[in-house]
Amino acid sequence: MRIVVLAGGIGGARFLRGLKAAEPQADITVVGNTGDDIHLFGLKVCPDLDTVMYTLGEGINEEQGWGRRDETWSIRDEMAAYGVEPTWFGLGDRDYATHIVRTQMMGAGYPLSAVTEALCARWKPGVRLIPMSDDRVETHVVVDTADLGGPAAAEHPGARRAIHFQEYWVKLRAEPTAHAIVPVGIEEAKPAPGVLGAIAEADVILFPPSNPVVSIGTILAVPGIRDALVEAEAPVVGLSPIIGGAPVRGMADKVLAAVGVETSAAAVARHYGPGLLDGWLVDSGDADAVPAVEEAGIACRAIPLLMTDVEATAEMARAALAMAAEVRVEGGA
Ligand code: GDP
Ligand code: CA
Numbered sequence: 001m002r003i004v005v006l007a008g009g010i011g012g013a014r015f016l017r018g019l020k021a022a023e024p025q026a027d028i029t030v031v032g033n034t035g036d037d038i039h040l041f042g043l044k045v046c047p048d049l050d051t052v053m054y055t056l057g058e059g060i061n062e063e064q065g066w067g068r069r070d071e072t073w074s075i076r077d078e079m080a081a082y083g084v085e086p087t088w089f090g091l092g093d094r095d096y097a098t099h100i101v102r103t104q105m106m107g108a109g110y111p112l113s114a115v116t117e118a119l120c121a122r123w124k125p126g127v128r129l130i131p132m133s134d135d136r137v138e139t140h141v142v143v144d145t146a147d148l149g150g151p152a153a154a155e156h157p158g159a160r161r162a163i164h165f166q167e168y169w170v171k172l173r174a175e176p177t178a179h180a181i182v183p184v185g186i187e188e189a190k191p192a193p194g195v196l197g198a199i200a201e202a203d204v205i206l207f208p209p210s211n212p213v214v215s216i217g218t219i220l221a222v223p224g225i226r227d228a229l230v231e232a233e234a235p236v237v238g239l240s241p242i243i244g245g246a247p248v249r250g251m252a253d254k255v256l257a258a259v260g261v262e263t264s265a266a267a268v269a270r271h272y273g274p275g276l277l278d279g280w281l282v283d284s285g286d287a288d289a290v291p292a293v294e295e296a297g298i299a300c301r302a303i304p305l306l307m308t309d310v311e312a313t314a315e316m317a318r319a320a321l322a323m324a325a326e327v328r329v330e331g332g333a
Contacts, residue, residue: 001023001025001026001027001203001204001321002026002027002029002198002201002202002203002204003019003023003026003027003028003029003202003203003204003205003206003321004028004029004030004031004198004199004202004204004205004206004234005019005028005029005030005031005127005205005206005207005208006030006031006033006205006206006207006208006210006215006216006219006220007030007031007032007033007048007052007208007210007215008033008036008048008208008210008211008214008215008216009033009036009047009048009051009052009065009066009210009215010051010055010065010066010249010250011208011209011210011211011215011241011248011249011307012030012032012033012048012051012052012208012210012215013051013052013054013055013056013060013065014055014065014307014313015206015208015209015210015239015307015313015316015317016028016030016052016055016056016127016208017055017056017310017313018307018310018311018312018313018314018315018316018317019206019208019313019314019317020056020126020127021310021311021313021314021317022314022315022317022318022321023317023321027128028126028127028128029127029128029130029194029198029202030052030125030127030128030129030130031130031131031132031195031198031199031219031225032046032048032049032052032116032129032130032131032132032219033048033132033210033214033215033216033218033219034046034048034049034112034131034132034133034137034218035132035137035138035139035165035183035186035214035215035218035219036048036139036165036166036214036215037136037137037138038089038138038164038165038166040086040089040091040099041079041084042103043096043099043100043102043103044099044102044103044106044112045089045091045099046102046112046116046131047066047166048215049116049129049131050066050095050098051065051066052125052127052129053116053119053120053123053125053129054066054067054068054123055125056123056125056126056127057120057122057123057124057125059123065249067090067092067095068092068094068095070094071092071093071094071095072092072093072094073092073093074093075091075092075093075096076090076091076092086167086171088170088171089166089170089171090170098119101115101118101119102115102119105118111134111192111193112131112133112134112192113130113131113134113192113193113194116129116130116131117129128194128198130192130193130194130195130198131192132189132191132192132195132218132219132222132225133189133190133191133192133195133222134190134192134193135185135188135189135190136185136189137183137184137185137186137189137218137222138164138165138183138184138185139164139165139181139182139183139184139214139218140162140163140164140165140181140182140183140184141162141163141164141165141168141178141180141181141182141255141258142160142161142162142178142179142180142181142182142258143160143161143162143163143168143172143176143177143178143179144158144159144160144176144177144179145157145158145159145160145161146158146159147172147175147176147177148161148163148176160179162180162182162184165181165214169214169251173251174251174254174255177254177257178254178255178257178258179258180258181213181214181217181255181258181259183218183221186218186221186222186223187223189222189223190222190223190224191222191223191224191225191228195225195228196224196225196228199225199228199229199232199234200228200231200232200233202232202233202234203234204234204235204237204320204321204324205229205232205234205235205236205237206236206237206238206239206317206320206324207236207237207238207239207272207277208238208239209239209240209241209248209305209307210241211241211247211250211252211255212241212252212256212261212268212271212272213252213255213256213258213259213261214255217259220276226276229276230275230276234324234328235278235279235324235327235328236276236277236278236279237277237278237279237280237281237320237321237323237324237327238269238272238277238279238280238281239280239281239305239316239320240265240268240269240280240281240282240283240286240305241268242263242264242265242267242268243265243283243285243286243305243306244283244285244286245263245264246263247263248305248306256268256271259271264286264289265280265282265283265286265289265293266282266286266289266292266293266296269282269293269296269298269300270293270296273296274296274297274298277298278298278299278324278327279298279299279300279301279320279323279324279326279327280293280298280299280300281300281301281302281303281305281316281319281320281323282300282301282302282305283302283303283304283305283306284302284303284304284305285302286302287302289302290302299323299326299327299330301319301323303315303316303319304316
């Protein structure tokens with residue numbers, strides 16, 4: 001079975017671990033979000049690709065959900081001793097090696113997709129991990145300048161500014177109101193080699209419980225990817241990252257509000273829409289959302305959606321695959 005998964009960081013990576021446990025023989029292609037990428041200290045950092053790679057390669061810091069396990073922080077401390085900014089983005093010593101190798105290879109002319117493949121040769125994630133695009137895309141968030149503090153806030157009351165997604169998410173903990181989400185560079189971005197082919201040849205396409213706006217939304221915004229999903233033979237089934245009207249982890253509610261979507265399992269399904277989604281899984285506690293999703297033209301079922309351990313997550317993956325098989329039969333595809 002050929003499965004394509006569009007993935008962000010933690011939510012995507014943890015789901016993939018369950019999917020691999022449920023379907024060890026499957027041929028899994030992961031299209032990874034690169035809108036979270038950031039250049040720091042001259043290095044190209046790809047947080048979501050690395051979270052998937054480290055999680056599936058048994059190198060992740062489990063408690064944190066990102067970064068390397070058994071990490072040390074000498075480089076960070078030395079940079080801080082030089083007074084070099086920023087100090088708010090956590091890069092550990094082991095993690096640095098990944099970013100150095102990536103940056104060096106890209107400097108030598110290799111595209112990000114080839115670099116990712118080379119990094120995966122070490123981590124053996126057991127999936128084919130492809131960045132959504134080899135072109136540089138960096139998500140920005142439009143906020144009120146007043147919320148940023150400092151002299152600019154006082155000088156330009158009422159002004160707005162676009163800041164890098166990581167500054168909004170990590171430094172500011174998504175506290176300022178987000179007025180818009182802007183994936184800078186996306187109009188010119190092309191899907192990375194292999195992305196459209198994998199979608200066209202897939203038997204099943206899954207949206208894990210990743211952030212619908214800044215993870216899956218960004219991947220869908222790469223010109224050509226949404227159309228390929230709509231045209232694909234394979235059914236598209238998603239799992240809700242929203243349970244009981246709140247994200248299970250993180251601040252997805254802030255970026256959903258920025259795109260005018262209510263923080264609920266049903267609203268996220270409608271946001272993707274019946275043109276894209278064939279099936280949607282909501283948590284058992286959100287069973288009352290099922291009729292609304294089905295009325296919108298998307299098959300829906302309620303099952304436990306907490307990824308508490310690999311077996312619970314594998315059960316979610318099995319349910320998603322079962323739903324895909326059902327909608328495929330119903331659709332006559
Ligand atoms: P990020 O890039 O690290 O933020 O990760 P993703 O975009 O892949 O996933 C983030 C989303 O995962 C958040 O919106 C969470 O609500 C969701 N999430 C995290 N853990 C769980 C879980 O156990 N169950 C469900 N349903 N969603 C989860
Ligand atoms: Ca992310």
